[in-house]
Amino acid sequence: xxxxxxxxxxxxxxxxxAAGQQxxxxxxAVQRSLLLKQVIISPAKSVSRSERDLHQNHxxxxxxxxxxxxxxxxxxxxxxxxxxxxxxxxxxxQITLTxxxxxxxxxxxxRMDPVSSYIEPNNLESIALTESPGENANxxxxxxxxxxxxKQPSFSESAKTSAMIGSGYETNGSAFQTLAGINxxxxxxxxxxxxxxxxxxxxxxxxxxxxxxxxxxxxNGSISAIVKTGGKSFLKGDYIQDExxxxxxxxxxxxxxxxxxxxxxxxxxxxxTQRHITWETKGYYNFVDHAMDxxxxxxxxxxxHMDMPGTSRTFGAFSSLAIGIHPKHHLEAKLDGFRNELSAxxxxxxxxxxxxxxxxxxxxxxxxxxxxxxxxxxxxxKLTFRPGLWMEYMHDDIHGKEEREQxxxxxxxxxxxxxxxxxxxxxxxxNPTTEWTLGASASRGARASTLQESYAxxxxxxxxxxxxxxxxSLKQESSYNLSCSGAYHNSNFRAELNVFSYxxxxxxxxxxxxxxxxxTIGAMGVKQYINLPSAKIYGTExxxxxxxxxxxxxxxxxxxxxxxxxxxxxLPLIAPFKTVNSxxxxxxxxxxxxxxxxxxxxxxxxxxxxxETPTPGSTVVNLSAGRSVPIKLAKSLKVSVLLENVFxxxxxxxxxxxxxxxxxxxxxxxxxxxx
Amino acid sequence: MKHAIHILLFSFLxxxxxxxxxxxxxxxxxxxxxxxxxxxxxxxVSLLADQNDLSVAYNKIYVGLKNKAGxxxxxxxxxxxxxxxxxxxxxxxxxxQPAYSSTTELYEGAVVFSMPSGDMGSWQLKVTVxxxxxxxxxxxxxxxxxxxxxxxxxxSDDQSYTVSLIQPAAPxxxxxxxxxxxxxxxxxxxxxxxxGLTVEFSPEMPSMGHGSPNNVAPIHTGRGHYTGKVNFTxxxxxxxxxxxxxxxxxxxxxASLDLMF
Numbered sequence: 001x002x003x004x005x006x007x008x009x010x011x012x013x014x015x016x017x018a019a020g021q022q023x024x025x026x027x028x029a030v031q032r033s034l035l036l037k038q039v040i041i042s043p044a045k046s047v048s049r050s051e052r053d054l055h056q057n058h059x060x061x062x063x064x065x066x067x068x069x070x071x072x073x074x075x076x077x078x079x080x081x082x083x084x085x086x087x088x089x090x091x092x093x094q095i096t097l098t099x100x101x102x103x104x105x106x107x108x109x110x111r112m113d114p115v116s117s118y119i120e121p122n123n124l125e126s127i128a129l130t131e132s133p134g135e136n137a138n139x140x141x142x143x144x145x146x147x148x149x150x151k152q153p154s155f156s157e158s159a160k161t162s163a164m165i166g167s168g169y170e171t172n173g174s175a176f177q178t179l180a181g182i183n184x185x186x187x188x189x190x191x192x193x194x195x196x197x198x199x200x201x202x203x204x205x206x207x208x209x210x211x212x213x214x215x216x217x218x219x220n221g222s223i224s225a226i227v228k229t230g231g232k233s234f235l236k237g238d239y240i241q242d243e244x245x246x247x248x249x250x251x252x253x254x255x256x257x258x259x260x261x262x263x264x265x266x267x268x269x270x271x272x273t274q275r276h277i278t279w280e281t282k283g284y285y286n287f288v289d290h291a292m293d294x295x296x297x298x299x300x301x302x303x304x305h306m307d308m309p310g311t312s313r314t315f316g317a318f319s320s321l322a323i324g325i326h327p328k329h330h331l332e333a334k335l336d337g338f339r340n341e342l343s344a345x346x347x348x349x350x351x352x353x354x355x356x357x358x359x360x361x362x363x364x365x366x367x368x369x370x371x372x373x374x375x376x377x378x379x380x381x382k383l384t385f386r387p388g389l390w391m392e393y394m395h396d397d398i399h400g401k402e403e404r405e406q407x408x409x410x411x412x413x414x415x416x417x418x419x420x421x422x423x424x425x426x427x428x429x430x431n432p433t434t435e436w437t438l439g440a441s442a443s444r445g446a447r448a449s450t451l452q453e454s455y456a457x458x459x460x461x462x463x464x465x466x467x468x469x470x471x472x473s474l475k476q477e478s479s480y481n482l483s484c485s486g487a488y489h490n491s492n493f494r495a496e497l498n499v500f501s502y503x504x505x506x507x508x509x510x511x512x513x514x515x516x517x518x519x520t521i522g523a524m525g526v527k528q529y530i531n532l533p534s535a536k537i538y539g540t541e542x543x544x545x546x547x548x549x550x551x552x553x554x555x556x557x558x559x560x561x562x563x564x565x566x567x568x569x570x571l572p573l574i575a576p577f578k579t580v581n582s583x584x585x586x587x588x589x590x591x592x593x594x595x596x597x598x599x600x601x602x603x604x605x606x607x608x609x610x611x612e613t614p615t616p617g618s619t620v621v622n623l624s625a626g627r628s629v630p631i632k633l634a635k636s637l638k639v640s641v642l643l644e645n646v647f648x649x650x651x652x653x654x655x656x657x658x659x660x661x662x663x664x665x666x667x668x669x670x671x672x673x674x675x
Numbered sequence: 676m677k678h679a680i681h682i683l684l685f686s687f688l689x690x691x692x693x694x695x696x697x698x699x700x701x702x703x704x705x706x707x708x709x710x711x712x713x714x715x716x717x718x719x720v721s722l723l724a725d726q727n728d729l730s731v732a733y734n735k736i737y738v739g740l741k742n743k744a745g746x747x748x749x750x751x752x753x754x755x756x757x758x759x760x761x762x763x764x765x766x767x768x769x770x771x772q773p774a775y776s777s778t779t780e781l782y783e784g785a786v787v788f789s790m791p792s793g794d795m796g797s798w799q800l801k802v803t804v805x806x807x808x809x810x811x812x813x814x815x816x817x818x819x820x821x822x823x824x825x826x827x828x829x830x831s832d833d834q835s836y837t838v839s840l841i842q843p844a845a846p847x848x849x850x851x852x853x854x855x856x857x858x859x860x861x862x863x864x865x866x867x868x869x870x871g872l873t874v875e876f877s878p879e880m881p882s883m884g885h886g887s888p889n890n891v892a893p894i895h896t897g898r899g900h901y902t903g904k905v906n907f908t909x910x911x912x913x914x915x916x917x918x919x920x921x922x923x924x925x926x927x928x929x930a931s932l933d934l935m936f
Contacts, residue, residue, distance in 0.1 A: 304883075353912045356880065
């Protein structure tokens, strides 16, 4: 049954014929996602009102925080902003990060600007997770991907206008957010526009005082409009602009002067509910402009001033077709192509000598064309099969004469590389009774090295302290993935268990190069990306949800991952056992929640090879309460109060680069007014 | 459209005529004339170089010869003798004697000027054409700050070795051809090329302390020229560290040259 959720909500809607059933399954989609799949941010009407209220006030929280709460996702933290999501400890090129199917790549060579940093919760309808390659129609990878689904305005029978404004304040770091949104709709046109501004000073960690260079400032604006072009079709335009300024990265040697993204898409949608056909064709463009900054740091910590700007430009288009051949059989096909151009450079200014310039990414360009085919069919009421296939042809090259000349000193032979990648998946789910769902899936994932892994030119990696050099002739990293799941539910209890494993071939990792001198002052040495013969990652996720009374829900989400390379040495950036336990009281207009977030210690680490040290365990308690207040002249006023890290614990987690302490106690107030 | 073609055509003709004006009669080379003199027998001697200024470095120097009638002389015997007059003493410097090139229609040679003109002394270049000398006063500019394109080192064998950079003349980021001239001082007036040395080589950025990978140590390719490869990973100041060895005996531990781009 879970299989249905994976391919996304719209497919589900087509698959199930009766309107009444649609709603129920929609509700299930939310409630069933104890473990992964779909994180609802701006919920549909099917969700209970208090739950929706809770979500609506979360629009002011950072996308990072929403991702961090999602089971299976762990965040690599370099500062108080722009954390990098990892899924089951798979990260970077191993998973795809897309915005509504659009490929977008950060411009920073130090991974300071993951895609998620350019998206705000109020841009989003939901976050969809795909755990298997082959099922992921957005690209090739080892572990599926995270797709940020943009808000979808909808037509209405009569002309409607609604608006909301909101504002929030956090005591820790004097963080401030304010946002506003408007929806306009009628029978043939609908528009949504949103804007948010947020600012934070340096936060304070318990017992450790103020964490310098943890401030940030940003705004994000988005507009999305649909115009009916026929009884079954409409055009959709999306534009998001996100600009961050003066962003501190306490775990790195430099901050960010600005990080800007412009994301634009135009799509044509055709929906024939009678024949169960959905067809979407989209063209898109995005541009990311990023500049690091060391001018705010104390002079004694800067050995030499440097400028490090970078850009990323992506053009793409795709066309996807979903057909419900039969209520129990539907097919989806997608043709997808994109081109990504990266450029990053560094100029250092030594005192009394001429400036030193080089490209850290010397104009790498990736062109790709991919085809996805997936099928879901039920043999009978109990047994469903989900075969999926993703094939991708990829060509990487270097653009620019100077760029090629620079790399001529580092790499021999042809710099261009072509690859054919194939991801295959077969999933089976079995429902012996209505209470039980059992599932298994086997897949083969493969990914190309990222352009950084192919062409990095002395890119400094803070976690292990090495300068990295790319390797244009890296073989594709591949894996065989096996997973099993079991779920039980009755009217007030639900339990789910997943066990998963990834067996890698040609795992991409850094290996020390002897006799190379470092470029970055203070670096430990130089590493080059190579293929390790093998590696493995395995783990489990376990979740419980119990509603002893109508208004009270207890839940527990537990995740554990372990990784080893071919020599049995612990892989880096693997999160330890994590358990999140909460109790929620939700009445008609009031919602109160208490939760504990516990990370066990991580001692399965390796210093000599991957530069990691053990991390102690930590437990943090969070409280939140929200209430909807009736008010004149408006639909409602929502107020919420959150107290994070109630006991002001000093702590950090294993994926926190340089183990910078996380924020201490933080009291958050949020209000939003719906008009 | 027609109009545009006219403009294009016109500007093309204009450009062509301009370039003709600059170089008098069409010239097979693009060298810059820095001096001119006439020998006793009336041969006119033009001295040419790649740049306006000669500097403390390995300088390519060219000579064009014409007889009284203005015809090119292609079969003369031409020699260069650089002379540094330091008031109390005179010395010369390493020279590559010119040979006639039919492509440029010039006699092509090179001179390593080892110090700048100034209060210390002044440079003359004596050009001998078929045993008839003409002497040019030449002004040698100091190399730019933080650069050292030629330098002389006292060897462990008590001999003086002059190491001069020939290539890269226009360094770029990435792999560059490296070419050096190594000469030995025989006496004050003779600096013959030194052949058969073994050279160990590593570049370094002095302001950063780092080097670069994939360099190829220069090996002797004839007439005291040593060629290899140098990889500049970035622009800026680079120091080329050179260890000169005769067999396994280290002659000069660190014969470094500096360049900047």
